[in-house]
Every structure is written in structure tokens, then in C-alpha cells.
Amino acid sequence: MNQSLQKQYPDLDPGSVAEQYIEEIRKEIQTLSARIRVIGFIASDDLPSLTYARATKQKFEQVGIEYELKSLKRLELEDEILRANGDRDIHGIFIYFPIFRNEQDIYLRNLVDYKKDIEAGSLYWTKKLYANDRVAVSGETDKKAVIPCTPLAILKMLTAAGVYSENEKKPVDGKIVTIFNRSEVIGRPLAVMMSNDGAKVYSFDVNGPLLFENAKPAEIEISREEALMDSDIVITGVPDKYFRKVSASEIKPGTVCINFSTYPNFEDDIETHTDIYIPRVGPMTVAMCMRNTLRLFRNFHC
Amino acid sequence: MNQSLQKQYPDLDPGSVAEQYIEEIRKEIQTLSARIRVIGFIASDDLPSLTYARATKQKFEQVGIEYELKSLKRLELEDEILRANGDRDIHGIFIYFPIFRNEQDIYLRNLVDYKKDIEAGSLYWTKKLYANDRVAVSGETDKKAVIPCTPLAILKMLTAAGVYSENEKKPVDGKIVTIFNRSEVIGRPLAVMMSNDGAKVYSFDVNGPLLFENAKPAEIEISREEALMDSDIVITGVPDKYFRKVSASEIKPGTVCINFSTYPNFEDDIETHTDIYIPRVGPMTVAMCMRNTLRLFRNFHC
Numbered sequence: 001m002n003q004s005l006q007k008q009y010p011d012l013d014p015g016s017v018a019e020q021y022i023e024e025i026r027k028e029i030q031t032l033s034a035r036i037r038v039i040g041f042i043a044s045d046d047l048p049s050l051t052y053a054r055a056t057k058q059k060f061e062q063v064g065i066e067y068e069l070k071s072l073k074r075l076e077l078e079d080e081i082l083r084a085n086g087d088r089d090i091h092g093i094f095i096y097f098p099i100f101r102n103e104q105d106i107y108l109r110n111l112v113d114y115k116k117d118i119e120a121g122s123l124y125w126t127k128k129l130y131a132n133d134r135v136a137v138s139g140e141t142d143k144k145a146v147i148p149c150t151p152l153a154i155l156k157m158l159t160a161a162g163v164y165s166e167n168e169k170k171p172v173d174g175k176i177v178t179i180f181n182r183s184e185v186i187g188r189p190l191a192v193m194m195s196n197d198g199a200k201v202y203s204f205d206v207n208g209p210l211l212f213e214n215a216k217p218a219e220i221e222i223s224r225e226e227a228l229m230d231s232d233i234v235i236t237g238v239p240d241k242y243f244r245k246v247s248a249s250e251i252k253p254g255t256v257c258i259n260f261s262t263y264p265n266f267e268d269d270i271e272t273h274t275d276i277y278i279p280r281v282g283p284m285t286v287a288m289c290m291r292n293t294l295r296l297f298r299n300f301h302c
Numbered sequence: 303m304n305q306s307l308q309k310q311y312p313d314l315d316p317g318s319v320a321e322q323y324i325e326e327i328r329k330e331i332q333t334l335s336a337r338i339r340v341i342g343f344i345a346s347d348d349l350p351s352l353t354y355a356r357a358t359k360q361k362f363e364q365v366g367i368e369y370e371l372k373s374l375k376r377l378e379l380e381d382e383i384l385r386a387n388g389d390r391d392i393h394g395i396f397i398y399f400p401i402f403r404n405e406q407d408i409y410l411r412n413l414v415d416y417k418k419d420i421e422a423g424s425l426y427w428t429k430k431l432y433a434n435d436r437v438a439v440s441g442e443t444d445k446k447a448v449i450p451c452t453p454l455a456i457l458k459m460l461t462a463a464g465v466y467s468e469n470e471k472k473p474v475d476g477k478i479v480t481i482f483n484r485s486e487v488i489g490r491p492l493a494v495m496m497s498n499d500g501a502k503v504y505s506f507d508v509n510g511p512l513l514f515e516n517a518k519p520a521e522i523e524i525s526r527e528e529a530l531m532d533s534d535i536v537i538t539g540v541p542d543k544y545f546r547k548v549s550a551s552e553i554k555p556g557t558v559c560i561n562f563s564t565y566p567n568f569e570d571d572i573e574t575h576t577d578i579y580i581p582r583v584g585p586m587t588v589a590m591c592m593r594n595t596l597r598l599f600r601n602f603h604c
């Protein structure tokens with residue numbers, strides 16, 4: 001985010017928005033009688049990954065969550081997840097993906113005990129999300145389900161940007177949204193949730209578009225150009241440097257633009273066409289993960 | 303398989319081997335007091351897929367299993383799986399993949415109730431397989447777990463070829479195996495099972511090799527050429543027409559060669575170097591799926 005924009009919209013820096021949630025979480029954790037313990041598994045030696053891992057550890061510790069960062073070989077991870085699942089003194093598990101960069105990563109994600117799945121990426125939670133089931137354990141309405149961290153982070157950033165009101169029944173009623181990404185942990189849950197909240201969502205992946213309305217997908221023939229020009233909100237998450245970045249000329253003036261990929265998916269000129277451009281959500285994702293940790297602890301471990 | 307080979311090894315035609323299992327299954331089904339009902343979901347219009355779907359339906363019906371083949375749109379599949387999961391009159395679910403050709407297919411595979419998962423591709427069964435847990439329900443030792451159909455079909459073909467004895471404790475002790483494919487439904491389970499049975503397994507995927515011994519993987523640096531020349535058994539399952547096919551000059555004379563991809567992964571000249579070349583296992587996969595259907599019915603539905 002450039003300087004002028006940051007001045008104009010101080011609330012749209014994901015770091016600043018995250019701080020508000022982190023402060024709430026910190027206060028709530030102080031009221032707990034027991035200590036929350038999380039284990040984070042990293043199977044990579046590369047510096048950016050290690051830096052990110054150490055930063056998350058620090059963030060968790062700042063709110064009073066004990067966070068063990070464990071470096072291991074990728075082939076040790078499966079056994080370690082099972083061990084952590086069975087360890088009563090561990091309340092949350094975090095995995096720094098990608099590990100194998102294939103189908104096995106999905107297997108590992110699903111292997112995490114749902115009661116400790118602070119990223120909420122395992123099948124138990126995904127199934128609940130797609131079924132619009134907001135309760136963690138059926139019949140126990142005081143136990144709320146957890147939601148995958150990045151989609152939740154995006155919704156909270158949209159709330160901070162004023163385009164999303166959490167108090168309305170259909171907070172994005174009539175809004176048109178384009179999302180580039182239909183993964184099972186981010187793009188599809190996000191499309192389902194936003195369409196459930198009233199939006200008409202064009203969801204693109206490499207195989208083409210789908211239209212989500214009222215949490216249900218439908219086949220549609222629409223070009224990228226048509227979808228973008230239609231949209232009030234554009235959300236990108238394509239981890240591919242060859243993705244053709246969204247440029248200013250492709251969007252309506254004032255379109256809300258959010259990128260959650262580690263690659264920039266918008267051209268630099270995008271800010272000439274909109275005041276609300278959020279180039280990353282990382283800090284919010286970590287905050288939402290901490291929020292999930294607290295929720296799972298209350299639901300299952302105390 | 304060519305004519306001369308078929309004469310020499312009548313038992314190595316997957317169709318003929320399958321017939322023996324099918325006959326056993328048919329007899330066992332006749333002893334049941336209730337009727338087994340399976341639903342197969344196909345979301346494709348293309349002729350080869352439809353032909354295959356109709357052929358499986360026919361095979362199931364020949365052994366006395368009721369088989370409803372349901373054509374639907376891909377976007378209807380999720381709800382239909384959930385409906386079939388909840389339908390007490392349906393005992394088995396079969397899905398003709400690929401559907402979305404992305405991560406969502408794994409989600410759908412895992413969505414199938416494990417008690418009805420006749421392909422044994424969902425997480426419940428995969429976890430059991432990797433843990434070498436042979437019992438379907440812990441504590442109930444008379445209820446045997448089901449195993450993914452294609453790896454099972456391959457093991458049965460190796461048994462028919464005489465290189466695998468089911469009665470020994472380590473039936474492939476000391477054997478060296480190369481497998482091209484490390485998917486969660488075929489390649490990895492197969493590597494785990496064969497290494498559990500005593501083999502040393504080189505497992506290749508696009509990211510390189512792993513070595514499986516005693517059901518555990520290890521990092522290894524070995525070239526395709528070295529692995530192949532070392533191997534007693536070579537198993538291929540690469541659904542990519544650009545895969546460099548394994549040729550006669552790459553294997554030891556007499557190597558057992560099996561391909562389970564729909565693409566030919568061996569050069570035609572392979573038969574000059576080995577008498578045991580099994581170019582497809584399809585009919586055996588269907589037979590093993592029927593075997594699983596019967597087993598799940600006995601375990602959970604009667």
C-alpha cells in the first residue's frame with residue numbers, strides 16, 4: 001500500500017487491522033485459567049519460510065499462547081502430526097505448507113485432528129462450511145465452528161474497508177465479486193460464504209469460471225474481462241508468476257481489490273483506478289488463526 | 303497382451319484373472335439374504351467414459367449386485383453424494399473420476415461415507431492402510447478393512463504372475479520394485495504395501511524419487527535409469543502422453559512389467575525383454591471393487 005493511501009485509509013493496512021483483533025484475543029486469553037499450547041511444523045530450510053515461521057511464533061507468543069516451532073524433515077511430518085494429535089498437552093497444530101507440493105499435502109492437512117486444526121483446513125471444517133453449519137459440535141450451539149484463516153481474513157479486511165457489515169443478514173447483497181482461485185482452503189470457501197451473504201460471485205480457476213449464488217455454484221460462460229468489468233470487488237490468489245495481472249483498465253473505478261497470493265496479481269497501475277487496494281492479507285491470516293486457536297481451546301480443551 | 307504371450311501365460315490376462323475372483327464373489331453373494339445396492343455417479347458425456355461406466359454396471363449386475371448408474375452434472379455431485387450417504391438403501395457408492403480435475407475431486411472422494419466407499423479412496427481407509435491397520439472397526443477383528451481397488455488389483459496380478467505369494471509373511475522379500483506414480487489412491491498405498499511385504503520400492507513422481515522400505519519412505523538420490531536397471535518389478539501409472547515410456551533397453555531381462563495408466567507407459571519393444579508384461583489392470587480393478595462392495599456390506603450393512 002502506498003503512503004498516501006495508508007494515510008487516507010489507516011484501517012486498510014492488514015497489520016493495523018490485525019492489531020485490533022490481536023488485542024481482543026490477548027485480553028480473552030488472560031481470562032483463561034490454563035495455558036494454550038500450539039505446535040508449528042516446518043519442513044523447509046529456505047529463509048523466507050523460516051522468517052515467516054519465526055514471525056508467526058512471535059505473534060502467537062505475544063498474545064500469551066505457547067508456540068513450539070518444530071523443524072523437521074518432510075518425511076517425518078506424517079508421524080509427528082499423529083503424535084501431536086494424540087498429545088493431550090497440545091491444543092493446536094499449524095503446518096507450514098507446501099511440503100510435498102502434491103496430493104500428499106492435502107492428505108497431511110486432513111490428517112490433523114479437527115479439534116486441533118487451527119487453520120481449519122481439514123475435511124471436518126470444510127464440510128461444515130459448505131453445509132453452512134456454524135456449530136462445531138452438532139447440538140452444542142454454544143460451540144462455534146472455525147473457518148479457514150485466509151477466507152476469514154479476507155472477510156474481515158472487507159469489513160474494515162466498510163463494504164462488509166457483519167451485523168446485516170445479507171451484508172454484500174447485490175454486490176458482484178470476482179475471485180481468481182477456487183482451492184478447497186481459500187477460493188471455494190470464500191465464494192460459498194460471500195454468495196451466502198448475498199453476493200453474486202464469479203469464481204475462476206485454470207479450468208474456467210463458475211457462478212456462485214446463495215452458496216450454490218452454477219455453470220456459466222463469461223470471460224475474465226466481462227466478469228472484472230461487472231465486479232464491485234475483485235479478489236486474487238493465483239500463486240503463478242505467469243498469471244496475467246489485473247490492470248486498471250480492466251476494472252470499474254472504485255472497485256475494491258484484494259490480493260492474497262504471495263505473488264502480486266494486480267498491476268501497479270491498479271491504484272490509479274481505486275482507493276481500496278489491499279495487496280496482502282498475511283498478518284490478518286495469522287490473527288484469524290490465533291482466533292481459531294482460542295475458539296478450539298474453548299470448544300474442546302478446557 | 304499379444305497372442306503368443308496370452309497363450310504362454312493364460313493367467314496374465316487381467317480379464318481372465320478377474321473372472322476367477324468374480325466367480326467367487328458371485329457365489330458368496332448368492333448366500334446373502336439381502337440384496338446389495340450400489341450407485342455409480344457419472345458426470346461426463348464422453349463416449350469412452352460412458353462405455354466404461356456401462357461396462358462396470360454390467361459386471362456388478364452379473365454377480366447379483368444391483369447397480370444404479372446415475373448421470374448428472376458435475377455441480378450436482380456433491381449433494382448427491384451426501385444424499386446417497388444418508389440413504390439406508392444404498393450400500394456402496396462409486397464415482398467416475400475425474401470430475402473437476404482439481405483439488406475438489408479429492409474433496410468429493412473424501413466426502414463418501416467410508417462405510418459405502420467401495421473404491422476405498424477416502425481418508426478413513428487411506429489412514430488405516432498407511433498405519434498397516436487391517437481391521438475395519440477397531441476392536442472388531444472379524445471386520446476386515448478395504449483396500450483401494452487399483453493397488454489391490456496390481457497385487458493380485460502379481461500373485462497370478464507367481465511373483466507374489468499371499469501365504470508368506472514377506473511375499474516379496476528382497477525384491478526391488480520401481481513404481482512411477484505416488485498418488486494417494488494408487489502409487490503411495492502400493493509402495494507402502496509392497497515395502498511392508500518385504501520389497502525395496504523406488505517410488506517416482508514429478509518431484510523425484512523416494513525409497514520405501516518396511517512401509518516407511520526415505521529420501522534417496524537415484525536416477526530413473528539406475529532404479530529401472532535394479533528392479534525385478536516395474537509398475538507404471540503416469541497419465542501423461544509426454545511421459546518417456548520405459549523401453550526394453552532400460553530393464554533387466556525377465557523384469558515383471560505392469561502398467562495401470564490409461565496411457566501406454568511401456569514401449570512396444572518391452573516384450574522382447576520380458577515374458578511378463580501386463581499392459582492394463584482395468585478388469586481386475588472392477589473385480590476388486592466388487593470384492594470391496596461385498597466386504598463393506600458384510601461389515602456395515604447386514
